[in-house]
């Protein structure tokens with residue numbers, strides 16, 4: 267059977283998703299909580315406006331109904347002739363009633379059954395309107411006895427509120443009809459009645475065409491707007507109400523909510539960024555650990571090879587089993603070469619570990635880099651020739667002194683040469699020139715080169731190119747990181763100029779101290 271068995275992810279891999287999930291849950295809870303809190307605050311304001319609005323509508327309704335009742339009760343159907351006489355007194359009692367009519371069961375006004383407090387012509391005009399237009403609309407025929415109803419309607423562009431009731435007397439039915447003064451309601455009653463609400467609330471009354479018949483328009487209070495028709499009397503009119511600072515409250519609410527959302531979003535973003543950074547750091551650490559273990563096996567390998575060569579040729583020499591004296595020389599040379607390599611490797615590892623522990627101490631002194639380069643090349647030249655390399659050098663004759671640590675610069679150059687030998691072939695070039703007020707040391711080879719995407723990474727500790735990893739070329743991955751450290755400690759930097767298949771040139775720039783004067787090289 268093929269396929270890999272499913273494995274539980276390790277706890278370490280569950281930490282970040284768990285933290286992100288928790289942050290998301292907390293974030294969404296906070297969003298909802300902030301939202302609910304804001305909505306609750308608004309809701310209570312909306313509710314209190316609603317309560318006030320309902321009470322106000324009821325008060326207006328009750329006032330009209332109570333006025334009607336007192337007047338209905340004042341009409342003595344047995345003594346209608348007195349009706350005209352008592353009218354003045356009735357009007358005093360119910361200033362909201364403007365006219366009253368008593369109709370018989372044939373819907374005709376009974377004698378002395380019409381009184382009005384308007385002048386004669388107005389009174390006659392209303393009687394005409396009532397008989398021709400209003401009366402046909404009133405559902406009097408179906409009205410049960412003692413039932414009190416209202417008719418709120420527009421005639422000839424004016425609103426009328428009619429209150430009517432069916433009464434019985436001596437076996438006959440009568441209808442008492444009242445005309446309620448809308449003018450009194452809007453100019454006297456409402457201002458008196460609603461004076462206590464002044465300043466506490468914005469309110470107005472709208473007619474069926476949404477024209478303001480009382481109060482001032484309430485503006486744009488949005489969700490804080492209360493609007494309802496009057497329940498039984500002025501049912502074509504609507505009461506509008508809003509808290510006085512509704513617009514401000516709306517704006518404040520929006521700002522507050524935006525602020526809360528922004529804070530929560532920021533917290534979430536910080537958590538996400540924190541987790542991302544942590545993941546990155548963990549990944550980096552893991553990669554470094556992998557590289558370190560590669561390094562240990564590489565270094566052990568590098569130590570083992572020269573050691574076994576030294577041992578083998580040392581034993582051969584000790585046994586004296588030599589075919590010719592030249593062989594003895596050859597073996598001794600191998601032993602020297604391998605112990606040099608061993609020495610350099612150990613130097614590198616020691617220097618590297620000093621840098622790693624932050625203990626790298628440089629001894630900077632004014633000195634000549636060209637001398638350091640010449641000296642190192644003298645040491646190395648023999649090896650290069652022996653390994654079949656051609657060495658081309660170009661060292662400017664007049665170079666100023668620089669502030670350098672000579673042994674560190676030697677280590678830098680030897681590392682670059684070592685790499686050129688390890689990876690290159692044919693020719694190796696070493697140039698030391700003055701470029702834009704800096705000393706430029708270039709070590710070039712004709713090796714396989716380095717892919718562009720690895721130009722930065724080769725200077726990282728333990729890093730070896732993909733091409734180098736699978737080959738027999740041994741390496742620890744610390745040489746170039748040492749070169750970089752040394753160049754930077756001198757205030758300079760190192761770069762590589764290379765393309766796969768076209769060799770590589772490592773360029774080290776070292777700055778000169780201010781006022782550095784060129785020195786003439788002594789004639790050899």
Ligand code: ADP
Nearest residue numbers: 685689724730731734741742743744745746770
């Ligand atoms: P190493 O001990 O592996 O040589 P270095 O730090 O000196 O370590 O170099 C890092 C990597 O850079 C090497 O493993 C190799 O892949 C690449 N490299 C360094 N110098 C050269 C060069 N001259 N030509 C091609 N590749 C090189």
